[in-house]
Every structure is written in structure tokens, then in C-alpha cells.
Amino acid sequence: MHPYTLLDVFADEPLAGNGLAVVHDADHVTDEVMLRFARETRLAETTFVQAPRAPEADYRNRIWTVAEEVPFAGHPSLGTAVAVALRSGETEVTYTQETHAGLQPVTVSRAGDRASASMLQGPVDFKEELDVHEVMAAIGLAPDAAHPDWAPQLVTTGLTALIAPLALADALGRIRPDRAAVEALHPESFNLYLFAYDGEGGRARARSIPSRPAESEDPATGSAVAPLLAYLKPRTGDERIEVWQGVEIGRPSRLTAELEGDQVRVKGNVIVVATGELRLP
16 A cells, blocks of 8 residues: 555646646555556656655655656656655655755645645756757747747756747647657757747746657646756846746646756645555555
């Protein structure tokens, strides 16, 4: 028997944001079963809480999509920390989680089934720029839908995202991704993160298309909003940004990112939807 928590992350109300399933006491759950259960949930990610290997960590967070285990992700980190806090009765706490990408501090402030959580992500690594024509073709848009001055670029704070700026927000509703073409854009990319910047500053609209065709569109991508802010800083001067994502797929999500030195903290609201027990093989 495994305690189980279902949460909505980056959500201002239940059944919005990005759904997450968290399985506790998962030390003896095999990788095969983790993948099978992740496919059973059909959520963007499912996590499994294990005892840490690193002495500095409070727990180990294993993060699975329906296709594979990933080294790091945003909403599974925030949601798992809230699930751990709920189970332990903590209301104000900072955990150090261990993932394949390293150690990340996650802070939780909880009142009953509602919480806010934030995480300081890893150092920013700017990688190569990609051809704008190839990126626009992969999502079914003409080249003039792209931002006229900013090139698509690979950026990571733990999980590599391809940050792709659009000229106007209405283009987000017109994309028609060719999933094979998105996968072929770059082997290091986990998500194609399309965004339109609000000219007033500090706000953006976004959509996230996973680079793996087996995965569905992500309603809220914490691992990409941090690279987005890092991408914007030299172009706009922004040190904080609020991003709305998931609107086009009926899961409105609100994500906030702020610079702290040379790293980015990602924040969001988390709502507990259900708790229970699982009978896994």
C-alpha cells in the first residue's frame, strides 16, 4: 500500500493548472511499475517519493512522464513538496529535494488543502540558437508569426527548453504542431516553449509542446518558465515575469518567475484534489 496525493499545480482553482500524481513510500517500486503507473494516470508527470541518497536531501523525487523518466521538472517539484508537507503536517517548510539533476530547495506555505510553493532552479545555461523558419514550420505557422528580432534558443535551468518567441499572442491559438518535426528540432530539447511577450512588460502568454510525440501538451511548465525569464532578461531587462499558460487546452495556469542573483525562482499556487492509497504490484 502506498499513500497517494493528487494535486493541481500552478492553479488558482481546482481542476485547473497542471495535474500531478504523487506516490509516497516508493523505495521498493520498480522502474517498470513507475512507468506503467505514470501511463495509467495519463498526466504530464507522476512522481515517486523515495528516501534520499544525498545526505543533504530530505527526499528523492523520481519524475516520470508517460514516455520516460526525466531528470528534473517544475510542477512535479512544487507539487511533490506540497504533498510531502501535507502528509507530514508541515505548514511552513523548506525541503531540499534530490533529483537526477541534483539538489533543489523547495519552499511550501500551506493552509489546509491549498498552498503556495516556490523553487530556486539550477544555474542558467544558454545554448545554441535555432533557425526560426524550421521552428515555425514545425508548429504550422508562417515565418512572420515569429518575433521579428528574437531568435529561438535552447536554455536550461535543469531541463532544456527551446524558447521560441512569437510576435503576437493570437498566434498561440493557431499553432498546429507536427510532432515528428518538433521532436527533430534538437535532440537536447524536452519542450518547445512558445511565448508572446506583453509589450507592457512583466507578462507573457505561453504554450508548451513536449519534444516527445508520446506526451500531450503541457498545461504549465515550471522548468521552461525559468529559462524564459533568463532569456528575456538581456532583451527586456525584466527580473520578474508572470506567465499564463494552458488557456488553449482548458487548463488555465499562472506561473511566476523571479531572478535571485544568477538563478531563477519559480512560484505558483498548489491545490490538493484527492488523497488515498494505491495497491501497486
